[in-house]
Amino acid sequence: MSNFGTADMVSPLRRVLMKMPGSAMETEDWQQWNYSGPLNGDLLRRDHAALVSVIENFGAEVLFLKDDSPDLADAVFTHDVSLMTPHGAILCRMGKELRRGEQDLHAAFYREQQISVLGSIQSPGTVEAGDCVWLDAQTLLVGLGFRTNPSGLSQLEQLLAPQGVSVHGFDLPVYGGSAACLHLMSLISMLDHNLVLACESMLPVRLLKLFAKRQIETVAACEDEFRSSGTLSTNVLALAPRHCVIVDGFAETRGRMEASGCTLYPFSGDELCLKAEGGPTCLTRPLLRQD
Numbered sequence: 001m002s003n004f005g006t007a008d009m010v011s012p013l014r015r016v017l018m019k020m021p022g023s024a025m026e027t028e029d030w031q032q033w034n035y036s037g038p039l040n041g042d043l044l045r046r047d048h049a050a051l052v053s054v055i056e057n058f059g060a061e062v063l064f065l066k067d068d069s070p071d072l073a074d075a076v077f078t079h080d081v082s083l084m085t086p087h088g089a090i091l092c093r094m095g096k097e098l099r100r101g102e103q104d105l106h107a108a109f110y111r112e113q114q115i116s117v118l119g120s121i122q123s124p125g126t127v128e129a130g131d132c133v134w135l136d137a138q139t140l141l142v143g144l145g146f147r148t149n150p151s152g153l154s155q156l157e158q159l160l161a162p163q164g165v166s167v168h169g170f171d172l173p174v175y176g177g178s179a180a181c182l183h184l185m186s187l188i189s190m191l192d193h194n195l196v197l198a199c200e201s202m203l204p205v206r207l208l209k210l211f212a213k214r215q216i217e218t219v220a221a222c223e224d225e226f227r228s229s230g231t232l233s234t235n236v237l238a239l240a241p242r243h244c245v246i247v248d249g250f251a252e253t254r255g256r257m258e259a260s261g262c263t264l265y266p267f268s269g270d271e272l273c274l275k276a277e278g279g280p281t282c283l284t285r286p287l288l289r290q291d
Contacts, residue, residue, distance in 0.1 A: 088116030130183030143184025235279025
């Protein structure tokens with residue numbers, strides 16, 4: 001069995017890359033990193049351990065980045081830094097300049113694990129994998145905004161063309177501005193192959209029409225909870241079809257997912273998620289999804 005490869009966002013999660021919260025999350029200037037306040041290391045580790053426990057109890061293998069770089073406070077959010085494909089990884093170039101350098105940690109990890117690297121995004125291109133959503137092995141959705149630009153999209157197209165992947169770009173709204181973290185995955189989370197959680201009022205019309213064309217049903221997130229949570233009410237990690245990890249709270253959105261047949265696994269994210277702009281998808285880089 002291969003030790004890597006993902007072709008969608010919902011097939012059973014077998015291996016995932018995570019990173020313990022580093023000391024930089026406590027010591028760096030929280031305002032510069034766009035956190036909502038100073039962070040407590042004990043609470044960060046509590047929240048992270050709760051998420052790891054949920055994932056391991058479901059049966060997935062968790063691998064950890066070991067580096068604790070003193071100036072990479074966001075390195076805990078492993079999802080954004082590399083994109084896994086069925087044939088290997090792509091190293092991203094972060095739109096948030098403070099995060100540049102994290103790709104070297106991922107490159108070293110892939111070398112150690114003997115996982116193929118298909119290529120890397122080069123200047124002036126930027127891609128953050130939070131803007132990338134696999135619908136299937138031949139269809140990648142990409143959000144264009146403050147974190148991923150047209151040059152990065154073009155490079156993704158070139159890297160994925162040999163795999164027969166069609167890349168669809170969608171402009172994202174301004175929302176909280178250039179300092180805030182708004183990815184395509186801030187607006188949508190795949191719950192099943194044919195089911196997506198979405199903040200519908202924020203979606204590009206072309207994307208909503210694509211879902212309809214693909215017969216993908218939309219669960220509408222509660223708009224008030226979307227805003228009060230800083231987009232984290234829609235940040236949902238599928239462990240398997242309709243088995244999903246959520247940040248605890250946001251009862252209305254949770255109820256709508258449960259009404260669509262989803263089994264939910266909440267964890268406390270008060271410190272790590274709500275204060276630091278990243279949910280369970282951001283904290284995980286799926287390496288292998290396989291039935």
